[in-house]
Amino acid sequence: MSDPAKVRRHAERIRELVASLVRSQIKDPRLGMITITDARITADLRDATVFYTVLGDATAQASTAAALESAKGMLRSTVGKALGLRHSPTLTFVLDDVQDQVKHIDDLLAAARNADAEVQRLAATSSYAGDAQPYRVEDEDEDSPTGDDEPRGGDRR
Numbered sequence: 001m002s003d004p005a006k007v008r009r010h011a012e013r014i015r016e017l018v019a020s021l022v023r024s025q026i027k028d029p030r031l032g033m034i035t036i037t038d039a040r041i042t043a044d045l046r047d048a049t050v051f052y053t054v055l056g057d058a059t060a061q062a063s064t065a066a067a068l069e070s071a072k073g074m075l076r077s078t079v080g081k082a083l084g085l086r087h088s089p090t091l092t093f094v095l096d097d098v099q100d101q102v103k104h105i106d107d108l109l110a111a112a113r114n115a116d117a118e119v120q121r122l123a124a125t126s127s128y129a130g131d132a133q134p135y136r137v138e139d140e141d142e143d144s145p146t147g148d149d150e151p152r153g154g155d156r157r
Helices: 004-024 058-070 072-083 098-124
Strands: 033-041 047-055 090-095
Touching (some): 047 058, 058 090
Parallel strands (some): 047 090
């Protein structure tokens, strides 16, 4: 098993290499506005997963995925040579849908804010269902049922 710090360094290096190679060496017209967001590599340094985002709609995402798939061999050999490992890691490209997740969370937060505002509006105009003081309170002015003359809890001789 490899050192976790070494694995992190290799993953960061893979991310940097793939980003620079996509920018400078891949001349595929299907490649859209792509950003390499992250790379993760297994502990045995055999498999690397590269996460990317694409600016555009679903067709731009699909064409970029096809361009990355066709350039995978060239990217793998260049990454393997640059890392100097015994085995070049296999590259898997995964579309990072962070923007969709962010939009979904923003929509959920907006719905929660609207529900809270509705609850506040209803609470401002509502009143209690029962008495304002639901607990029984004895008046201090009333005489006690045993009378004030008798001591409480003591002997009666």
